[in-house]
Amino acid sequence: MNIFSFSSKFIFLLCVFGFSAQSTFAQQGTTFDVQLYDPLEIVYSYQLDLTKVKNDKVPVELLITNLDKFRPAVEPTDPPKEDSISFFMPKIVPGTYHIYDFGRFLSDFKVFDKEGNEIGFTHPNENEWRFPAKNIYKITYLVDDTFDSQEKNKVFEPGGTDIEDEVFVINTHGCFGYLEGLKRNSFLIDVIKPEKFYGSTPLVSINSTKKNDLYLVSDYHLLADSPMLYSVPDTVTFEVGGAEILVSVFHEKGTVKAKEVAKEVQKSLEAQKNYLGGTLPIKKYAFLIYIFDGFSNSGSYGALEHSYSSLYFLPNMPASRLANTVVEIAAHEFFHILTPLSIHSEQIHYFDFINPEMSKHLWLYEGVTEYFANHVLLQQGLIPLEEFLGKMRDKVSEANNKYSDVPFTEMSLGCLDEHADQYGNVYEKGALIGWMLDVRLRELSDGKYGLMNLMQDLSKKYGTDKPFEDDKLFDVIAEITYPEIRTFFADYVEGSKELPYTKYLKTIGINTTGEGTEEVFNFGNIGLVVDPQTKEVSVLSLEGANKFGEMFKEGDVILEVNSQKVDATNFLTLISEASYKEDEVMKILVNRKKGKKNKMKKCLLKSKPVFVEQEQDFGFEEAQDKNEKQIQLLKAWEKWEL
Numbered sequence: 001m002n003i004f005s006f007s008s009k010f011i012f013l014l015c016v017f018g019f020s021a022q023s024t025f026a027q028q029g030t031t032f033d034v035q036l037y038d039p040l041e042i043v044y045s046y047q048l049d050l051t052k053v054k055n056d057k058v059p060v061e062l063l064i065t066n067l068d069k070f071r072p073a074v075e076p077t078d079p080p081k082e083d084s085i086s087f088f089m090p091k092i093v094p095g096t097y098h099i100y101d102f103g104r105f106l107s108d109f110k111v112f113d114k115e116g117n118e119i120g121f122t123h124p125n126e127n128e129w130r131f132p133a134k135n136i137y138k139i140t141y142l143v144d145d146t147f148d149s150q151e152k153n154k155v156f157e158p159g160g161t162d163i164e165d166e167v168f169v170i171n172t173h174g175c176f177g178y179l180e181g182l183k184r185n186s187f188l189i190d191v192i193k194p195e196k197f198y199g200s201t202p203l204v205s206i207n208s209t210k211k212n213d214l215y216l217v218s219d220y221h222l223l224a225d226s227p228m229l230y231s232v233p234d235t236v237t238f239e240v241g242g243a244e245i246l247v248s249v250f251h252e253k254g255t256v257k258a259k260e261v262a263k264e265v266q267k268s269l270e271a272q273k274n275y276l277g278g279t280l281p282i283k284k285y286a287f288l289i290y291i292f293d294g295f296s297n298s299g300s301y302g303a304l305e306h307s308y309s310s311l312y313f314l315p316n317m318p319a320s321r322l323a324n325t326v327v328e329i330a331a332h333e334f335f336h337i338l339t340p341l342s343i344h345s346e347q348i349h350y351f352d353f354i355n356p357e358m359s360k361h362l363w364l365y366e367g368v369t370e371y372f373a374n375h376v377l378l379q380q381g382l383i384p385l386e387e388f389l390g391k392m393r394d395k396v397s398e399a400n401n402k403y404s405d406v407p408f409t410e411m412s413l414g415c416l417d418e419h420a421d422q423y424g425n426v427y428e429k430g431a432l433i434g435w436m437l438d439v440r441l442r443e444l445s446d447g448k449y450g451l452m453n454l455m456q457d458l459s460k461k462y463g464t465d466k467p468f469e470d471d472k473l474f475d476v477i478a479e480i481t482y483p484e485i486r487t488f489f490a491d492y493v494e495g496s497k498e499l500p501y502t503k504y505l506k507t508i509g510i511n512t513t514g515e516g517t518e519e520v521f522n523f524g525n526i527g528l529v530v531d532p533q534t535k536e537v538s539v540l541s542l543e544g545a546n547k548f549g550e551m552f553k554e555g556d557v558i559l560e561v562n563s564q565k566v567d568a569t570n571f572l573t574l575i576s577e578a579s580y581k582e583d584e585v586m587k588i589l590v591n592r593k594k595g596k597k598n599k600m601k602k603c604l605l606k607s608k609p610v611f612v613e614q615e616q617d618f619g620f621e622e623a624q625d626k627n628e629k630q631i632q633l634l635k636a637w638e639k640w641e642l
Contacts, residue, residue, distance in 0.1 A: 043070055043185040046176055049192040050230060056145035056163045057107065060175060063138055070185055071133065085133040086180040090353035093173045093224055095304055096159050097415055097423060102174045103127035104151070105144040105161070112138040127354060143175050147297055157296055157313040158304035167231040167250050168197075169290055171304075171311070173224035173353075183220040183353075190214050191228070198233035200248030202226050202286040202308035221351060227304075227311045229288040236262035241273035241280035251291035256322060261289060264323035268331055271380040275372070275452075281337055282308060289326060291316050305333040307341055332373040332427075340365040342459045349467035358416060359470050360409040362423075363493050367408075367430020368451065371438070374431065379639060389510070389620040392435060396501075396618055399428035405496040408433065429499075433492060436499050437485075439637060443507045444482045447636030454481060505620065508637050509630035514618035519611040523575045524549020528558075535568040539590075548610040553592060559602070560589035582611060 045063040052059050071085070089103035103126040111119040113135040121131035146160030147169070155174075162169035176187070191199060191213045199205075199213050203226045207214040217223045235248045236258045247262040265287060273280055286309040292301075293316045303312045310333040312326060340348055345359040359365075378388040403425040411419040438451035457480050462468055468476065474494070478486035491497045502512045526549040527541030539556040542549060558566050561574040588605040626634065 040066060040069075041186055042188050043067065043179070043182055044176075044187040045190070046187060047190045047192065048170070048175060050168055050197070051192055051194055053163055053165070056148060057142040058163050058168070058175075059140065059142055061138065061140050062176075064136055064179070067133065067136065067179075070182060071179075083133050084130055085136070086128050086130045087139060087177050088180065088354060089127045089177040090173045090224065091127050092356055092416075093159065093353065094348065094351055095306070096156070097420070098156070099416075100153065100155050100159065101126045103177075105146055105149070105174060106141045107144060109141040110139070111136065112140070146174065149297065154298045156298050156300060156302070156304070157290075158302060158311045162290070166252060167290070168228070169311070170228040170230065172226055172228065176220075176223060178220045178353075185219065187217045187220065187223050188214070189217060189223070191230070193230055196232055197230050198235065199228050199230050200233070200235060200246060200286060200288055201228040202246075202284055202306065203228075204284065220353075222307075224353070225306045225308075227288060227306060227309060229290065229311070234258045238262065238266055240266065240269040241276070241278060243280040243282045244284045245269060246284065246286040247289070248286065249289045249291065251316065253293065253316070256291045256316065256319060258289075260319040261287075261323045261326055264327050265330060268327045269334065271376055271382060272331075272334060274380055275376040276338075281342075284308060285334070285337075286310075287326070287330065288312065289314065291322070303329045303333060305336055307336070310334070331376070332370055335369045335372045335376075336365075338372065338455055338459075339368060342463050343455065344462075344467055345470040345473070346467045347470060356416070358413050360412045361470065361473060362412040362415065362426045363408050363430050363433045364473075366426035367432075368434040368437075368455070370427045370431040371434030371451070375435075375438075385622055385638065389622070392432065393617075393619040395428045395431055399425055399432065400618075403429065405498075407496050408493045432499055436492070436501070436504050437488065439504045439508055440485065440488060441481060442633055442637045443504070444484060447633050449481070450637065450640055452640070501620070507630065508634040509623045509626035510620055510634070511623050512618065513621055519613060521575070521609045521611050522546075524552065524610070525612075526552055530568045537566055537568060537571050546610050546612070548586075548607050551588075551605045551607050552590070555593055556603075557591040557600070558588065559591060560587075562587055563589075582609065584608065 043064065043066055045065065047061045047063075049059050049061075089101075089106060091101055091103075092099050093102075109121075109123075109129055111121050111129070111131050113119055114137040119131050119136065121129050123129055143161060143163070145163040146155040147157055147162040149155065149160075157169075159171055159174075160169070161171055161174045176189070193199065193212060195210065201215075203215045203217065205213045206216050217226065229248055229250060231250045233248070234250065234254075234257060235246060237244060237246050239245065245266070247258050247265055249256055249258040249261060269280075288309060289312040291314055296313065296315075301314050303310050310330060312329065314322060314325060316322075317325070340361075343364065345361060347357045347359040348365075374388065374391050377383045378385060403422050406419060406422060408425075408429065411422045411425065414420075415423045434451060441450050441454065454477065458468075458477070461476070461480075474486060474489040477489070492499055505512065524545050524547075526539055526545045527543065528537055529540040530537055537558045539552045539554055539558070542552060542554055545552070558571070560566055561571075564570075564574055566574060585606050586609055588607075590603050590605060591600040592603045593599070594601045594603075622634075623630070
């Protein structure tokens with residue numbers, strides 16, 4: 001999940017994707033084949049009626065069939081127990097890493113037998129309703145809108161529900177529950193929709209009319225992973241790499257159009273398709289985009305990523321900027337079709353929506369995904385090496401300045417509680433782990449094997465339906481690749497040693513910078529202030545001013561630097577050290593108060609710049625004197641082809 005608050009930015013994500021052993025990237029579906037539909041195999045038949053909304057609450061009806069056939073039997077050796085069963089709503093869902101208790105948004109909960117008689121129940125906690133299993137036939141309840149909730153524990157909008165006359169954001173985990181022990185059974189979902197409404201979703205309907213859509217879903221995990229956006233349609237579909245891509249946009253004012261966003265999204269997906277070898281491992285993927293005006297209820301905006309879709313909740317902004325924002329987020333989200341969909345642990349495969357157990361491999365699910373999202377731009381020639389290195393430098397800075405050196409496996413296991421404040425590091429150090437692992441693999445294989453090759457091999461070994469054991473993955477990777485890689489994980493993922501940037505990057509002809517000091521121009525070491533209305537830059541304080549700064553007076557408004565007009569938008573660029581030399585006189589035009597009436601008059605100031613010593617920022621740069629081995633490995637890492 002990507003979350004951008006209006007004052008800061010942090011990110012969460014998790015989803016499950018897959019490959020098969022038959023091909024490098026095998027096609028995955030989002031529903032049963034309609035030919036497999038058998039009423040005798042259906043436990044859950046849900047009806048969601050969007051035409052009967054009152055007070056932002058939508059009615060849900062669940063018919064329960066074949067319960068005796070599929071309910072886990074009591075073994076003869078087990079002690080006797082009450083013949084009762086529980087209905088659950090999720091406490092937490094994959095991707096959010098936050099306890100939301102979706103059961104608190106249900107009201108008017110009722111249970112009926114086949115004769116229409118109400119059955120009594122208990123409500124042990126916010127997410128559980130318990131009642132006798134015998135003769136259970138129907139459950140009804142109302143689902144409330146989370147977008148308008150005034151409760152303290154606000155749901156981040158891409159993970160919630162919006163129930164309005166003109167739009168329905170349906171995160172299925174907030175509308176549909178499951179019975180105890182029966183998450184792996186099939187669901188029939190009937191959505192009754194208003195006239196002219198269209199349901200945008202990664203699911204493929206088995207029947208659709210003007211009044212309703214019918215979906216057959218294999219289990220609760222897939223159902224909870226498949227959001228829906230119902231509204232008067234503004235959609236675009238196109239094909240990339242054998243996959244149908246749906247872009248659906250809702251904006252109440254209608255000023256943001258799907259075709260404008262889809263154009264930029266398609267460019268990004270074409271690059272990712274090429275990065276993956278020319279095809280995509282999915283049949284359908286949906287970008288569901290909700291544009292809001294003003295402020296959000298949660299105070300944030302961003303996206304929640306799913307296996308075959310991503311749901312975006314974004315503020316209204318110019319079309320070009322909006323498209324770029326979607327592409328920026330989607331570059332990461334879409335790469336989850338690599339991991340963890342087909343390469344995931346038992347904790348994810350058998351996700352517990354009430355008492356989840358975390359995996360220790362967020363370095364893989366999120367870190368490698370974030371690395372690929374950046375490396376694809378370099379490999380596809382969309383950015384130069386210098387820009388890629390700049391992105392990685394920024395990640396080093398963020399990882400070092402914002403987060404502790406707690407081992408990554410420890411942070412992963414404690415990301416819900418003890419180390420929740422460290423989670424954002426999956427997109428910083430996590431990506432850097434992926435980068436160093438990729439470079440190390442290239443070095444050990446003489447350029448023939450990299451991180452994407454490893455992802456292919458792991459997907460062949462495991463796949464969508466075969467999770468790995470959490471404690472054994474590092475050993476498995478070492479067996480597939482090289483013994484030295486086991487040491488890499490022990491030192492830098494299970495341990496807290498600093499990643500060996502200088503040592504590893506030297507093999508591909510990239511140097512690290514930042515050791516020692518450098519001379520920089522600091523504009524006289526004076527205090528400056530910006531007027532928010534006029535954008536003028538003026539001198540606030542001369543305390544600590546050096547020889548260059550002494551020519552100013554407090555209150556001076558800086559108009560020009562070397563004949564170039566100054567305002568808040570370009571000031572930092574104009575005074576950058578790269579613009580000046582020690583022996584060149586700088587000319588600064590200011591407005592200065594003069595005379596008894598303090599009238600502002602223009603005054604031209606002149607002085608040679610004064611440079612001061614400061615420690616260099618850590619960074620990366622391509623070496624100019626690479627040997628043949630470095631040139632070969634750099635090319636293999638930078639421009640590899642599958």
